[in-house]
Amino acid sequence: MPPYDPSAFPPFAVTVDLVVLTVRRHALCALAVRRGEPPFQGRWALPGGFVRADEDLAEAAARELVEETGLHAYPPEGSPPPAYGAHLEQLATYGDPKRDPRMRVVSVAHLVLAPDLPAPRAGGDAHSARWAPVESLLDQEGSAHTREGDLTAPLAFDHARILADGVERARSKIEYSSLATAFCPQEFTVGELRRVYEAVWGVALDPRNFHRKVTGTPGFLVPTGGTTTRQGGRPAQLFRAGGATLLNPPMLRPEV
Amino acid sequence: MPPYDPSAFPPFAVTVDLVVLTVRRHALCALAVRRGEPPFQGRWALPGGFVRADEDLAEAAARELVEETGLHAYPPEGSPPPAYGAHLEQLATYGDPKRDPRMRVVSVAHLVLAPDLPAPRAGGDAHSARWAPVESLLDQEGSAHTREGDLTAPLAFDHARILADGVERARSKIEYSSLATAFCPQEFTVGELRRVYEAVWGVALDPRNFHRKVTGTPGFLVPTGGTTTRQGGRPAQLFRAGGATLLNPPMLRPEV
DNA sequence: TCAAAAGTGTTGGGGATACACCCATGA
DNA sequence: TCATGGGTGTATCCCCAACACTTTTGA
Numbered sequence: 001m002p003p004y005d006p007s008a009f010p011p012f013a014v015t016v017d018l019v020v021l022t023v024r025r026h027a028l029c030a031l032a033v034r035r036g037e038p039p040f041q042g043r044w045a046l047p048g049g050f051v052r053a054d055e056d057l058a059e060a061a062a063r064e065l066v067e068e069t070g071l072h073a074y075p076p077e078g079s080p081p082p083a084y085g086a087h088l089e090q091l092a093t094y095g096d097p098k099r100d101p102r103m104r105v106v107s108v109a110h111l112v113l114a115p116d117l118p119a120p121r122a123g124g125d126a127h128s129a130r131w132a133p134v135e136s137l138l139d140q141e142g143s144a145h146t147r148e149g150d151l152t153a154p155l156a157f158d159h160a161r162i163l164a165d166g167v168e169r170a171r172s173k174i175e176y177s178s179l180a181t182a183f184c185p186q187e188f189t190v191g192e193l194r195r196v197y198e199a200v201w202g203v204a205l206d207p208r209n210f211h212r213k214v215t216g217t218p219g220f221l222v223p224t225g226g227t228t229t230r231q232g233g234r235p236a237q238l239f240r241a242g243g244a245t246l247l248n249p250p251m252l253r254p255e256v
Numbered sequence: 257m258p259p260y261d262p263s264a265f266p267p268f269a270v271t272v273d274l275v276v277l278t279v280r281r282h283a284l285c286a287l288a289v290r291r292g293e294p295p296f297q298g299r300w301a302l303p304g305g306f307v308r309a310d311e312d313l314a315e316a317a318a319r320e321l322v323e324e325t326g327l328h329a330y331p332p333e334g335s336p337p338p339a340y341g342a343h344l345e346q347l348a349t350y351g352d353p354k355r356d357p358r359m360r361v362v363s364v365a366h367l368v369l370a371p372d373l374p375a376p377r378a379g380g381d382a383h384s385a386r387w388a389p390v391e392s393l394l395d396q397e398g399s400a401h402t403r404e405g406d407l408t409a410p411l412a413f414d415h416a417r418i419l420a421d422g423v424e425r426a427r428s429k430i431e432y433s434s435l436a437t438a439f440c441p442q443e444f445t446v447g448e449l450r451r452v453y454e455a456v457w458g459v460a461l462d463p464r465n466f467h468r469k470v471t472g473t474p475g476f477l478v479p480t481g482g483t484t485t486r487q488g489g490r491p492a493q494l495f496r497a498g499g500a501t502l503l504n505p506p507m508l509r510p511e512v
Numbered sequence: 513t514c515a516a517a518a519g520t521g522t523t524g525g526g527g528a529t530a531c532a533c534c535c536a537t538g539a
Numbered sequence: 540t541c542a543t544g545g546g547t548g549t550a551t552c553c554c555c556a557a558c559a560c561t562t563t564t565g566a
Binding site for chain 3: 464471485488489491
Binding site for chain 3: 206229233234235
């Protein structure tokens with residue numbers, strides 16, 4: 001690595017952007033905020049912001065997450081999730097020279113998986129924030145839009161691409177890890193966990209085989225002893241996420 | 257995202273670092289360059305350099321790769337590899353405020369998988385460059401070192417961590433993709449491909465079952481019609497990498 | 513003739529799918 | 540009593556591990 005020569009290598013702005021996913025009403029949803037100023041004023045975007053001089057990338061992402069949602073993140077290999085904890089991991093970095101028309105910005109995107117939350121609170125400069133089904137945020141290619149800021153307008157910057165990458169990461173990662181439990185409250189039933197898989201993958205799973213599979217995988221689920229009938233029908237056992245992070249053998253995602 | 261205020265958010269230097277892996281003499285090896293100046297002068301490090309004002313992150317990584325090795329990278333979803341092509345993909349981004357003692361540097365690490373190469377040529381400011389088995393570069397915790405620049409000294413900066421992440425990515429990715437062929441020359445035998453898996457995973461695989469598995473996976477291997485006896489024994493069919501990128505079902509990595 | 517590597521056949525078992533069937537509650 | 544979701548049992552199939560065995564070369 002040669003010495004740093006600012007004239008040859010101009011400085012970059014570094015930001016973090018967040019793909020915050022949750023499952024609401026049987027659909028995979030992402031958090032979107034409305035931009036309050038140009039460029040893309042009035043359009044929807046992923047939450048994010050500049051990294052500060054003294055903080056690590058993960059710290060910056062966790063700070064933005066609290067500012068935008070009130071959620072506290074726990075580290076990937078950390079202790080069990082707190083009451084309103086969320087999984088946070090680095091996703092990828094986007095640095096196309098033209099991705100921001102104002103200046104050279106490199107954005108380190110992070111992926112957050114959160115349980116179903118109360119309505120998000122708009123933080124910082126965002127005019128508003130909301131959960132939107134990921135398909136409604138992604139299937140916007142070339143459609144006619146009535147006005148800027150319409151929920152059917154494409155996301156600002158390259159955020160559609162970032163969101164698509166985050167969704168793909170989540171879809172593949174719940175196959176071979178216990179991360180799907182990050183979408184559930186602290187205590188949940190096997191059926192609720194199954195509906196998470198169904199929403200994220202967009203498929204129907206056999207309830208009987210799913211039940212056998214997840215309860216038979218050591219360390220995946222820990223029974224709490226309680227039961228609930230909040231889904232109707234026969235009372236269901238309540239579970240917490242177990243210590244296992246890797247699923248072996250993995251959950252099999254049906255061919256589409 | 258608030259407006260950019262340089263006083264609140266000082267600029268960052270952005271670099272790319274490369275984890276270049278190959279298989280030589282039945283061992284997984286990484287490319288290391290000797291640092292020519294402080295900090296960590298004389299110590300081994302991963303190749304890398306600053307991102308220029310007008311280039312994308314992947315472009316910067318490909319440029320550094322050519323400068324350091326003469327290798328040309330092909331994109332993940334691109335056309336078949338050229339003669340000395342190598343697989344290149346983004347790995348992760350490292351931005352600890354203290355990772356470089358001189359200033360705030362955010363490094364976007366990339367992973368390169370290359371076939372066995374002629375001896376690397378030292379480029380740029382590196383005093384020298386060499387292939388080293390990854391264990392010899394990683395198993396350096398707390399050992400006594402005779403002198404700086406010794407091959408047994410730990411890697412500079414946080415490069416040991418970056419290398420470990422790259423190795424782990426390669427180990428897991430050859431399970432479910434055809435990426436192991438990136439370690440092979442354009443034409444190769446099933447036995448040579450098997451020795452790649454064995455070197456990367458550090459295990460022994462059953463030659464008979466491996467043969468059936470890879471030749472039975474549609475799109476993985478395409479016979480070229482030729483044969484070779486360069487490994488001794490009965491002549492073996494030569495293959496090229498097929499179009500398939502994802503392996504379904506995956507190669508199973510034996511339990512350790 | 514022998515060593516070495518390539519390749520084929522066969523067998524047994526684990527786990528997945530598909531689906532019949534029973535269980536325990538609220539309305 | 541019925542609808543609803545929870546949970547168990549079972550047959551079939553596919554794939555993988557293990558390993559005996561044959562093939563084709565160089566030395």
